Amino acid sequence: MxxxxxxxxxxxxxxxxxxxxxxxxxxxxxxxxxxHSYYYWVQVQGLLRDGRLPFEDLPLLFAVYGAGASLLQVFGLEAAPAIVNTTRFVMSLxxxxxxxxxxxxxxxxxxxxxxxxxxxxxxxxxxxxxxxxxxxxxxxxxxxxxxxxxxxxxxxxxxxxxxxxxxxxxxxxxxxxxxxxxxxxxxxxxxxxxxxxxxxxxxxxxxxxxxxxxxxxxxxxxxxxxxxxxxxxxxxxxxxxxxxxxxxxxxxxxxxxxxxxxxxxxxxxxxxxxxxxxxxxxxxxxxxxxxxxxxxxxxxxxxxxxxxxxxxxxxxxxxxxxxxxxxxxxxxxxxxxxxxxxxxxxxxxxxxxxxxxxxxxxxxxxxxxxxALREPNKDAVHAELLALKQRHRLGRDDFVLARYGVTPICNWFLGTRAGLITSFRERDLRVHERVFVLNPRQGALGPEPGPGGRAGEFREKRAYWTTRRNVVLPDDAEPFAGTEHVDLYELHALPDNWVLDDAGRWIGYSGE
Structure with a gap:
C-alpha cells in the first residue's frame, strides 16, 4: 500500500x-x-415489509439501507435492530x-x-x-x-x-x-x-x-x-x-x-x-x-x-x-x-x-x-412510549396526530399510523379504530408560523410552520393518558377549535 x-x-x-x-x-x-432518524427507519421498514416506501420519497438511500438490513437479517438479526444498525453504519461511513x-x-x-x-x-x-x-x-x-x-x-x-x-x-x-x-x-x-x-x-x-x-x-x-x-x-x-x-x-x-x-x-x-x-x-x-x-x-x-x-x-x-x-x-x-x-x-x-x-x-x-447536553430524559421517554403501547394496546388500526418529527416516533415505537394535523380529515374519526393526539411536553409550542409571499403561498407556509408545533386542543381537553413527558388524548369527536373546509379537511384553528 x-x-x-x-x-x-x-x-x-x-x-x-x-x-x-x-x-x-x-x-x-x-x-x-x-x-429524523425514525423517519428513515420507518421508510426502510415499509420497504422491507410491503415492498414500497410508506411515504413518497426519492428511493436510492432507502434502497441501500434496505439491502444492508436484509443482509443482516440473513445472519439472524431481527428486522428492527437490522434497520437501526444498517442506517447508523452507513451514516458513519x-x-x-x-x-x-x-x-x-x-x-x-x-x-x-x-x-x-x-x-x-x-x-x-x-x-x-x-x-x-x-x-x-x-x-x-x-x-x-x-x-x-x-x-x-x-x-x-x-x-x-x-x-x-x-x-x-x-x-x-x-x-x-x-x-x-x-x-x-x-x-x-x-x-x-x-x-x-x-x-x-x-x-x-x-x-x-x-x-x-x-x-x-x-x-x-x-x-x-x-x-x-x-x-x-x-x-x-x-x-x-x-x-x-x-x-x-x-x-x-x-x-x-x-x-x-x-x-x-x-x-x-x-x-x-x-x-x-x-x-x-x-x-x-x-x-x-x-x-x-x-x-x-x-x-x-x-x-x-x-x-x-x-x-x-x-x-x-x-x-x-x-x-x-x-x-x-x-x-x-x-x-x-x-x-x-x-x-x-x-x-x-x-x-x-x-x-x-x-x-x-x-x-x-x-x-x-x-x-452530550440535549435530550437528558431519553431513557425515561423511551420507557413511557413502550408502556403506552403495551398498556393501551396501540397498533396499526390506531391513528395518531402529532407534530412534525414526532409522527415517525409513533410509527416506530407505538406501531400506529400517524399524520400531521394538516393531513386530518373528518372521516379519520370513522375509518380508524381509535384516533389520538400525542403532544410531547418538551418543545411544546415550537416556532411561530413564518411569513409567506402571495396569499396561497402564505397559507401553505403557515400550514408548514403549524406542523412544527404541538396539535392545539380546546383548553378543557383532558389527556387520555398523561405521563411526565407525553400527553396522549383520544378523540371521540371533532375538537371545537378545529376548522374544516367543505370537504372535511383541516384548514386551521379557530381564532387564527
Missing amino acids: SRNLRTLSIIVLAGFLARALAIWITRPEFVGWFN VPALVAVPVYGILKGICRDRALGPRQWVLVAASAFLPLTLVHMPELLQKNCAGVLLLACLLFVAQRFVRSRSKAALLACLAVAALIAVTHVGTLAVTALFAVAMVLASMLERAGRRQTGWGLALVLAGVGGAGLAVYTLDTGAFERALLYARSSLPSSLLGNLLASAPVIDRPMATLGVLVPLAGFAGLVWLYRRKRADLDVPDRVFWLGNTLFAYLLVLPVFDLDVVPRFVLFLPLPALVVLGFVLAHHAKGRLGAVLVGISALGVAALLLGETMNL
Whole structure:
C-alpha cells in the first residue's frame, strides 16, 4: 500500500470511528424528540415489509439501507435492530468517504504531484465537514449522502473539464442521475454547480461549441431530473415549485425591498453585502493568477468560485439557504486548494489552512457538546412510549396526530399510523379504530408560523410552520393518558377549535 493510500485510509477510518462512536455504538434506540432518524427507519421498514416506501420519497438511500438490513437479517438479526444498525453504519461511513473525492480533486489541482502537509490537512478536514458528525447523519441523512455524491460530481467534473473525454462525461451524468434519485435539495445544488461551470466556460471562452453542448446538457439534465423527481416524489416537486415561486419575496433581497421587513434591515444588508464582498475577494485572487493557468484550471477555479456564491445568493428563500449552505464547504475546499497551489505557499497558506481546520474543529466540538447536553430524559421517554403501547394496546388500526418529527416516533415505537394535523380529515374519526393526539411536553409550542409571499403561498407556509408545533386542543381537553413527558388524548369527536373546509379537511384553528 502506497504512503498516500495509507494516509487517506487512516483519515477515512478516523472519520468513520468518530461517527460510529457518536451515532451508532453509544446511541440508544430512542435519541430524543424531533430527530429524523425514525423517519428513515420507518421508510426502510415499509420497504422491507410491503415492498414500497410508506411515504413518497426519492428511493436510492432507502434502497441501500434496505439491502444492508436484509443482509443482516440473513445472519439472524431481527428486522428492527437490522434497520437501526444498517442506517447508523452507513451514516458513519458516508461522510467519512468525502475525503476520497476531495483527495482526488486536490491531486488534480497539484497536477498529480505529491500533496504537501497543508493539502493533507484539507483532506482530513473534508472527512469532518461542519455538521456531519451528528447533525446531518441523523437529521439530514439524504443531505449527508448528497454531500458525498456532490463531492464525487466535482471530482469527475474536474476530470471532464481537463480531458473532455466521453468517459468523464458519462461519469458526470451517472453521478447526477444518482443525485436525482437521492435528494431534491442536492439536485438543486447540482443544477447551480452546472450553471456555474457553464458560466465559467463562457467567461473563459473555453470553446463555443463545448460551451453550447454544456448548456444543452444542463437544460436536458434539469428537465430529466425534474421529471424523475415528479415521478418518484410529487410532493417534493411541488415543494420545489413553491420555493421557486416564493424565493424573491422571502429572500434577503426581498426583505430589503419589502415595506414591512421580517429581518432587521441592517442584518439583511450584511447578509447581502458580506457574501458579495467575499465573492469579490475570491475573484480578485483568481484574476491575479489567471494568466499562469491553463484553460481547464481557469474554468474549474472560476466555476467553483461562482458556485460558492450561487449557494448564498440573496434572492433565494431564507428557508432554502441554510440547506444550500451545507454544501458550501465543498467549493470552498476547491478554491482553497487552488489558492494554496498558486498564491499562499508561505505563511499565508499556513494561516488559511489553520483557520479552516480550527473552524471545523470548533463546529465538531459544538456538535459533541450538543450531543452530550440535549435530550437528558431519553431513557425515561423511551420507557413511557413502550408502556403506552403495551398498556393501551396501540397498533396499526390506531391513528395518531402529532407534530412534525414526532409522527415517525409513533410509527416506530407505538406501531400506529400517524399524520400531521394538516393531513386530518373528518372521516379519520370513522375509518380508524381509535384516533389520538400525542403532544410531547418538551418543545411544546415550537416556532411561530413564518411569513409567506402571495396569499396561497402564505397559507401553505403557515400550514408548514403549524406542523412544527404541538396539535392545539380546546383548553378543557383532558389527556387520555398523561405521563411526565407525553400527553396522549383520544378523540371521540371533532375538537371545537378545529376548522374544516367543505370537504372535511383541516384548514386551521379557530381564532387564527
